[in-house]
Amino acid sequence: MKELVVLSGKGGTGKTSLTAAFASIAENIVLCDADVDAADLHLLMDPDVRKKTDFMGGNIASIDAEKCTMCGQCIDLCRFDAIRDDFVVDKIDCEGCGVCVDLCPEQAIDFPVVKCGEWYISDTRFGAMVHARLGIAEENSGKLVTLVRQEAKKLAEAKHMQLIITDGPPGVGCPVIASVGGATALLVVTEPTVSGLHDMQRLLELAAHFKVPCMVCVNKFDLNMEQTAAIKKLITEKGIPFVGTIPFDPEFVKSMVLGKTILEYRREGELSSAVKKIWERIQENL
Amino acid sequence: MIISVASGKGGTGKTTVATNLAVSMGTGVQLLDCDVEEPNAHLFVSPVMEQSETVFTAVPEIDKDKCTLCRKCSDICRFNVIAIAGKIILTFPELCHSCGGCIAVCPEGAITEIGRDLGLLEQGVFSAGDFVHGRLRIGEAMSPPLIKKVRERIKPGKISIIDAPPGTSCPVITAMKGTDFVLMVTEPTPFGLHDLKLAVEAVKLLGIPHGLVINRSDMGNDDVWQYARTENLPILMEIPFDRAIAEAYSRGHLMVESMPAWKGKFQELFSRIETLSKAWENRN
Numbered sequence: 001m002k003e004l005v006v007l008s009g010k011g012g013t014g015k016t017s018l019t020a021a022f023a024s025i026a027e028n029i030v031l032c033d034a035d036v037d038a039a040d041l042h043l044l045m046d047p048d049v050r051k052k053t054d055f056m057g058g059n060i061a062s063i064d065a066e067k068c069t070m071c072g073q074c075i076d077l078c079r080f081d082a083i084r085d086d087f088v089v090d091k092i093d094c095e096g097c098g099v100c101v102d103l104c105p106e107q108a109i110d111f112p113v114v115k116c117g118e119w120y121i122s123d124t125r126f127g128a129m130v131h132a133r134l135g136i137a138e139e140n141s142g143k144l145v146t147l148v149r150q151e152a153k154k155l156a157e158a159k160h161m162q163l164i165i166t167d168g169p170p171g172v173g174c175p176v177i178a179s180v181g182g183a184t185a186l187l188v189v190t191e192p193t194v195s196g197l198h199d200m201q202r203l204l205e206l207a208a209h210f211k212v213p214c215m216v217c218v219n220k221f222d223l224n225m226e227q228t229a230a231i232k233k234l235i236t237e238k239g240i241p242f243v244g245t246i247p248f249d250p251e252f253v254k255s256m257v258l259g260k261t262i263l264e265y266r267r268e269g270e271l272s273s274a275v276k277k278i279w280e281r282i283q284e285n286l
Numbered sequence: 287m288i289i290s291v292a293s294g295k296g297g298t299g300k301t302t303v304a305t306n307l308a309v310s311m312g313t314g315v316q317l318l319d320c321d322v323e324e325p326n327a328h329l330f331v332s333p334v335m336e337q338s339e340t341v342f343t344a345v346p347e348i349d350k351d352k353c354t355l356c357r358k359c360s361d362i363c364r365f366n367v368i369a370i371a372g373k374i375i376l377t378f379p380e381l382c383h384s385c386g387g388c389i390a391v392c393p394e395g396a397i398t399e400i401g402r403d404l405g406l407l408e409q410g411v412f413s414a415g416d417f418v419h420g421r422l423r424i425g426e427a428m429s430p431p432l433i434k435k436v437r438e439r440i441k442p443g444k445i446s447i448i449d450a451p452p453g454t455s456c457p458v459i460t461a462m463k464g465t466d467f468v469l470m471v472t473e474p475t476p477f478g479l480h481d482l483k484l485a486v487e488a489v490k491l492l493g494i495p496h497g498l499v500i501n502r503s504d505m506g507n508d509d510v511w512q513y514a515r516t517e518n519l520p521i522l523m524e525i526p527f528d529r530a531i532a533e534a535y536s537r538g539h540l541m542v543e544s545m546p547a548w549k550g551k552f553q554e555l556f557s558r559i560e561t562l563s564k565a566w567e568n569r570n
Contacts, residue, residue, distance in 0.1 A: 137491055141453075173429045193536040250527075
């Protein structure tokens, strides 16, 4: 079984729109949305949730006012400034390290496990999908990414599916690192802008660091032909497969408004054939 | 006054708004790029960097001669940084959250702290004032400690503009928390609105006054305006899609430079933020 993870470094280059488009032409796939922080794939997939599970992410300290003698030890120990002067824990700042819990002389601090989000197994018109929703202002996004990817894998095995297509998060930090480990390959979706190029290079460095193969496509390529050519040259020099370009087209937004993938919205035309061609090249390189 | 620019969804125009707003102010501004995973603001304001330092986070180093394998350190550590197998003690510093628990409990004084490289903190000057950004080391997972370091460079009394990372979890919370105003940048698409709603929930949780910039305002549908009405969310600026803006952006050019008419609009945006922020202060 293979897993293609769609990433970009920079946000808003078209990861989710492309993932959805591939889902509509690929066969025997399981879909996975690993952008748990701001998940959007479900807006195009209209999933029918079959199973919903709480994500118990970590613990948060909670001071029992009855037992607390206000000795101040916890405040001194906490490196995250999460305990206020009135001995109440700021839930947003608490890192869940448990140092205050273990070292409180009165054992006045509880450490309950907290629900950090939910994850789902759903049916969609293109196959099964594993997705999640991290709670607002929560930590542990990397853990939840790892979990949804593992569950997608289990599901693919159970259903004898050959491919998982994973929509990844932006950036190069915690959730992205959790998205690349063990992937068959990454599809890096970039755009021909100074920031698209800058962020793609950082992502390629990350992929090299974790030794995961990449391929690159350029979305909205006609916004800056010189920049597109520069990206293509850079990629080719690095020996990374360049799998194609997609023109800038407001049709993407129109299809999104209707909750459709671009290939459902326009079966024929320049846009659709560009996406189909990219999908063919991806399969050749996977 | 500290203004953070956030969005939920990536690629809606946070950096465009933060950089153009900063440059439109003329002088005396601080621009801080807290999107340390993918910092981009420098590509648009071309700062002359004057300082660059590596930022570290504390991780344990165990003196094996002093260690008695009592396990107190591995017991207190919730992040599986310290493992003891037989007579061998191992550390996995990349998992460390720098809580200091292991040092606090070690009865032998066998643990000291060394640094794990988080990335670079760079400071310089640009046309409107001071520039600061962080660049997370490739392979480093934790961005919040570096974001905090960038924020430590904020000078009180100045107008500080923070370009925040996307999302709604710890990195963006670290960038927005304690700021005086959150300027949310969205696009009127289903993805933009969905993620905006999450970001608004996060800002409400933090109790910070906020307002909206709608970018590419003529591409999508009306749902975001309806949402803004229901939520009483002030719309402070609309930027219609213009191929010339997109092309200028692709080259790293600012809107206010290639289309000077925008300068006044960004100045007006700032005065609206100031008014809202003052009104909020008076109410609280």
